[in-house]
Amino acid sequence: MNLVPPVLAGDRLALARLLSLLENETPEGLQDLSALYPRSGQAHRVGITGAPGTGKSALVNRLVQELRARADPPQIAILAVDPSSPFSGGAILGDRIRMRDLSGDPGVFIRSMANRGSLGGLARTSSDLAAALDAAGFGIIFIETVGSGQAEVDIAGAAHTVVVVDAPGMGDAIQALKAGILEIADIVVVNKSDLPGAKTTLTALRATLELAPAVRDKDKGSDWTAPLLLTSATSGEGIPELAEAIGGHRRFLEQSGEWEVRERARVDQEVGRLLRERLAERFLKAQPDGLYEAALQKVLAREAAPGVIVEQLIEGADAAN
């Protein structure tokens, strides 16, 4: 079934189906995405990341209400990623609990995704789903990552603007941020400003940022310095300022030429990853039965290191051709 015409006509059921096809990496989904791809590239992809419990979902809920209440608002999509269980492969996706205020707005589309074992804070197919939503006419796409600390920085390659969310009472989280996701921030937010300790967290973060400014492309001469904002998803404090900062960052990207730089980096990351996966898949399929298993056994018996075995596999295949 070709879902492209109904998706372009604004049929939300067709869009939801297409997102499933993409999530399951079906050939039909890929074909439809390919047809839609020329229409993508308009949307502002905004990543929302931070440690678990900092209030990312509640913040998105407030932020989207703010943006939708403005004159001539864009349609907004939200991709909310939660972790899959490493044992069962199942998942409980609970981000919608905090987004109930957005229900009933026909200009908002929320989709929950399980990361399905992917380690970088997103699912493998998050970017494909974002591209489909982009082509379907959503002007802003919020991508909320799995609760992240240090290494889950895939969002930096998948979004134009990254908002890193922290909250008071996270203790050593600031230390973690220092070495981790703070470096990818375009905007830094201390959420839960209504809680005691928010000012302390803000001061500590400011000190950290002064030591090592979160300038994502500083080696490339970017002159954007990440603003530090205090918000409360409960009271609404700081939400208009955050909306302004996100819009401001988009204007900065467009005016400085950074937009193209980030698009290229994103495409590089996506194509490179797919190429590696597909080549490895195809390579293994072409090997005689048992060869790969025999190679694993050699490593297990400590006869050869993994790197050596891989070289041998590749050389063996080359010689056979």
Add this chain to the structure above:
Amino acid sequence: MAQPKIRVLIAKPGLDGHDRGAKVIARALRDAGMEVIYTGLRQTPEMIAEAALQEDVHIVGLSILSGAHLTLVPRILRLLKQQGQERVRVMLGGIIPDEDRPKLEAMGVAGVFGPGTSTTAIVEAFSRAVEPQELKAAEG
């Protein structure tokens, strides 16, 4: 191609504030390898139908303890149908009097689970409700 998953929406329509049962079921379904979208308390039928649509779920599991099932369930079924979501199966758990079961099943509810039903039985019913073919075709 990735292994398609059974996607389930667990929702609590109406005004009762007890979601322990719903959470236990959500957890059991997760442990059976399903992707469970949990929406929280006090959902309106409109919110439930909309979430089911956006999330493209196979099954909606409703937990109703308030006794309002004969009002809420038909409204949810009607909305799902109006939106073209006929293929979504609706399961119901909670405090449901035995005499209401035939009525609910006649409306199109695929399964009714009262207090004391084992989670194993519920997981089995959810698994059986989705044809392997349907998963394989991944709703194409």
